[in-house]
Amino acid sequence: MKALFTFFFLAFFGLQNTYAQTSKAIKEDWVPVQKAGVKGGVNVASISNLANSSAFMGVHGGFFGEVQPRESFGYGGEVMYSKQGVTASNIDFGLSYLSVPVFINLYHGKVTFQGGGYGALLFMATAKIGQEKKDLTDNFQTTDYGLLVGLRFRPLDKTFIGARFNLGLQNINNNFTERQNAILRNRNLQISAGYQF
Template sequence: MKALFTLLFLASFSLQHTIAQTSKAIAETWVPVQKAGVKGGVNVASVSNLANSSAFLGLHGGFFGEIRPREAFGYGGEVMFSKQGVTASNLDFSLNYLSVPVFLNLYHGKVTFQGGGYGALLFMATAKMGQDKKDITDNFQTTDYGLLVGLRFRPLDKTFIGLRFNLGLQNINNNFTKNSAAVLRNRNIQVSAGYQF
């Protein structure tokens, strides 16, 4: 009987030790990470359904934050200035937005896949030919929203480069065209570089 109690005690102790070590190993495998940083880059933008139009080159820049609760999964958001637009009829139409993208991240080694959406507030729009510039903010809707999909590569620990496509879903036309019923939507490819604090 004494031997049985001794055996049960040793088995119980071993089981507790094994569970404790396993729990510690699982806990040490991944610790939730919070990150923040800055990013900026180039926009290759356009507006759908405009005849004889071409891409508009602009800039974007701002701040990002991310939470990574799992090794392969996380989510984040950004606050960005984004200069977009379109070139048509020898005029550059510039649309300046404050954009707030939110997205999910899927991590695989140094590569991150992103998908989500964005909301944006238009604070100025201009038409420019040569040195002449005209304010046309009232010809566009004051807000925009859409979907985004992107890819990010981290060559070094704190730096990354990224490629993202923003697909506008809102009709941004507000008597910009002669046909007031025309549906115009933003399209934007962003090439970025960033630094994590």
Template sequence: MKKFILSGVLLIGSMLAVKAQDVKFGVKGGLNLSKLTSTNGSKVLAGFNAGALVNFKLDNNWAIQPEVQYSTQGTKVKNDILWGAVTTEGTMKLDYINVPVLAQYHIIDEFYLEGGPQIGFLTSAKAKSGGVSVDVKDNMKTVDFGLNFGFGYKFDMGLGIGARYNFGLTNVYDSDKINRKNSVAQIDLFYIF
């Protein structure tokens, strides 16, 4: 399945390269604020993302931008036990290689809105509480699907800033008894060469 999806992304990218008027490459990185949905007592976990992008300008307003980025995600958990007499705190850290493919609409040359699908490949999953860290990757799904929506501003020199929200569409756990999805807000700086 992964090879099929990757082949499809490469095929679409190749077709866009032929039709695109202007192709530019870039790098990006920034802050992630993530949480797993439907988790009682969960709080936002700070992380980061870093990666590369290719921007295919189709005309004056439209562009397609596939990316590959390393993304640290997850959630903080705080549970009250014995009616608040004992509290436990921990984190669930999930690391992904995410591949979003975004359609961008430029309202003006510098400012754009964007949206599109994303596939993520789980590279690591660790639960930590009380100084003890446990590898839980075997309990997680290795592929995650989501949708991205955001906006950005690019200065004339190629430097820019963007904000994006990714909401997961699939359960991150490899179980029907637990249903949690990724929820990630990103603030990035990027540079287009």
């Protein structure tokens, strides 16, 4: 897991350093912009390869930072809490992650297209039936990673709304199902609103 987060950290700051070195030879009218802010919203999540399952409604929230070295191009990262999971057999299986997405932004007016990846650390998994909860953290892998693609719209200068789909690539199953070789992967649609400082 340390190697995964180290990779995302070096990728994010490596892009910034690369641009700083090459931009000395390029004269542009655009002034690089650095942004930071907060965002949050709802998750519509599921886990692949589970029979008789339906979407799980959760939440996410956290902080973001972005660098926009050119008018049409930038990159950024986030530190997010994300509650996701799946509903199966009338049981809500909730997975709470600390997620670190890293992405490239392509700007077009008030619209931003995003693509990249994420790494996540699981710190709790539960099964909820009515008011009763059971800890299932040991039945899931402690890490997750995957790809992301998103779209963001900025109606006002400092606020935005957006949608993003996270496609998990890691098998998160750790004796959660009777079939120990079952491959389970996270799927998560996030609807967000945010504010830039």
